[in-house]
Amino acid sequence: xxxxxxxxxxxxxxxxxxxxxxxxxxxxxxxxxxxxxxxxxxxxxxxxxxxxxxxxxxxxxxxxxxxxxxxxxxxxxxxxxxxxxxxxxxxxxxxxxxxxxxxxxxxxxxxxxxxxxxxxxxxxxxxxxxxxxxxxxxxxxxxxxxxxxxxxxxxxxxxxxxxxxxxxxxxxxxxxxxxxxxxxxxxxxxxxxxxxxxxxxxxxxxxxxxxxxxxxxxxxxxxxxxxxxxxxxxxxxxxxxxxxxxxxxxxxxxxxxxxxxxxxxxxxxxxxxxxxxxxxxxxxxxxxxxxxxxxxxxxxxxxxxxxxxxxxxxxxxxxxxxxxxxxxxxxxxxxxxxxxxxxxxxxxxxxxxxxxxxxxxxxxxxxxxxxx
Numbered sequence: 001x002x003x004x005x006x007x008x009x010x011x012x013x014x015x016x017x018x019x020x021x022x023x024x025x026x027x028x029x030x031x032x033x034x035x036x037x038x039x040x041x042x043x044x045x046x047x048x049x050x051x052x053x054x055x056x057x058x059x060x061x062x063x064x065x066x067x068x069x070x071x072x073x074x075x076x077x078x079x080x081x082x083x084x085x086x087x088x089x090x091x092x093x094x095x096x097x098x099x100x101x102x103x104x105x106x107x108x109x110x111x112x113x114x115x116x117x118x119x120x121x122x123x124x125x126x127x128x129x130x131x132x133x134x135x136x137x138x139x140x141x142x143x144x145x146x147x148x149x150x151x152x153x154x155x156x157x158x159x160x161x162x163x164x165x166x167x168x169x170x171x172x173x174x175x176x177x178x179x180x181x182x183x184x185x186x187x188x189x190x191x192x193x194x195x196x197x198x199x200x201x202x203x204x205x206x207x208x209x210x211x212x213x214x215x216x217x218x219x220x221x222x223x224x225x226x227x228x229x230x231x232x233x234x235x236x237x238x239x240x241x242x243x244x245x246x247x248x249x250x251x252x253x254x255x256x257x258x259x260x261x262x263x264x265x266x267x268x269x270x271x272x273x274x275x276x277x278x279x280x281x282x283x284x285x286x287x288x289x290x291x292x293x294x295x296x297x298x299x300x301x302x303x304x305x306x307x308x309x310x311x312x313x314x315x316x317x318x319x320x321x322x323x324x325x326x327x328x329x330x331x332x333x334x335x336x337x338x339x340x341x342x343x344x345x346x347x348x349x350x351x352x353x354x355x356x357x358x359x360x361x362x363x364x365x366x367x368x369x370x371x372x
Contacts, residue, residue: 001308004343005316006132006160006289008182008189009333011237015187018240019233026232032224034239039224041242042193044250045185046158046177047168050197053217054238056231059159059180061212062192064091066155066176067126068208069215070200071095073153076124077117079109079138082131083319084157092126095205105322106134106291108280114146124153124203130161133319135275135291135328137165139282144173153203159183159192163245164257164288164332175200181234184257184288186333187241190234244334257287259371260331260340263364264290267344270360271351276326288332289316293325295356300324303350311346337368 003010024030039052046052055061067076067088075097078089082105089100099122101113114125125147129140144154155176158167162177164184169177175197182189194214204215216227245253265285268275276291277283294300300317304327307313316328329347331340344364351357 002313002339002342004330004335004339005314006183006328006330006332007180009186009330010335010339011188012186012241012244012334014244015237015240018236019188021236023232026230027225031230031232031235034235035226036224038235038239038242041246042179042195045162045167045179045245046195047166048170048177048195048197050169050195051218051221053194053196053214053221054226054230054235055192055194055212055217056190056226056228056234057192058189059178059183059192060087062159062178062180062194063088063157064209065192065212065214066178066194067091068095068212069205070124070153070155070176070203071208072203072205073123075099075122076126077101077114077122079114079125079127079143081105081107081109081134081136081138082128083133084131084159085128088126088128088157095208105320106136106277108136108278108283109138109143110280111139111142111146111282114143118147118150118152122152124155126155126157128157129167130158130165130286130288132160132286132289132328133322134277135286135289136277136279137161137284137286140174141172142282148173153200160288160332163253165254169195169197181238181241184332185238185241186244187238188234190231191238256336256371257332259367260335260337261285261287261290263340263367264329264331264344266367267360267364268292270363271348271357273357289328289330291326291328294327295351295354298351298354298356300327302354303327303347306350307346313343313346315343315347337371341365341368
């Protein structure tokens with residue numbers, strides 16, 4: 001099965017082999033060396049000189065660790081224009097008072113609303129950088145800039161952008177950011193990395209969940225250890241995935257993601273399909289997943305079911321209120337032009353049977369021609 005979804009992603013053979021090695025003691029120098037390598041490479045991925053904590057858990061574990069550990073605020077604002085923005089709001093509501101800026105899924109966040117929240121007394125903000133449920137890239141730099149005008153804490157979900165798009169924590173003024181292993185990093189699911197700047201500790205809340213208390217991770221970081229037993233095979237896999245990123249070069253990797261997503265969008269438009277998110281002058285299309293409106297007369301099962309049955313290709317449908325209304329193509333992690341062209345050709349074949357698209361594969365091929 002070819003996975004063209006926004007995570008988990010296809011695994012490179014080197015990463016699969018890395019997980020097959022014998023266990024090592026997690027309190028040994030061998031494990032510390034692996035963790036130190038991961039931490040150092042992830043600092044480049046996050047664009048930070050801050051600390052990196054690795055948690056054996058999904059991206060959601062990283063989200064909760066970030067919010068709960070730094071929830072010592074009177075009120076936090078969350079930006080919600082998709083499923084994962086809503087999840088941030090739900091998590092934050094368990095730890096502090098929250099002002100939830102909720103806009104229809106796929107619509108753009110208005111910066112005036114962000115400023116108004118800080119005028120209303122919010123001392124922190126949590127938002128999703130790359131909202132894969134709708135295919136929109138929220139304006140992280142501008143959001144963080146406004147927050148810093150009010151000396152507010154900035155928590156950013158970079159789970160599906162770090163490693164596939166520019167994330168510049170220190171330059172933008174982001175205090176805390178999260179990434180999940182199974183997205184643009186190209187590793188299996190099960191690890192979350194939380195990057196934390198020094199200023200975040202002013203907001204530390206000791207009444208956070210025991211396992212997700214980042215102060216415990218900080219105590220062990222000096223020895224390049226985790227406070228609790230780590231998922232050792234996933235650390236093997238993450239280290240190999242990060243070696244691949246180093247070999248490719250982060251700038252080249254981001255360029256590859258941009259070209260792949262641009263090709264998918266170009267194909268969609270030329271085929272007569274409509275991209276889903278509505279952009280304003282600050283937001284933009286995601287560079288790791290493309291959301292497309294389902295054409296009239298085609299059902300989700302007819303498109304995605306046929307793709308899976310006849311071609312062995314898995315793409316994503318809509319979530320929540322968008323179920324049956326959109327389909328989503330992930331171009332993140334280890335995929336390249338072969339997988340992308342194969343997926344678009346298969347989708348085009350299925351939709352042409354329903355007279356729902358025009359032939360447009362050549363437009364994607366032109367953009368992908370020079371991609372290695």
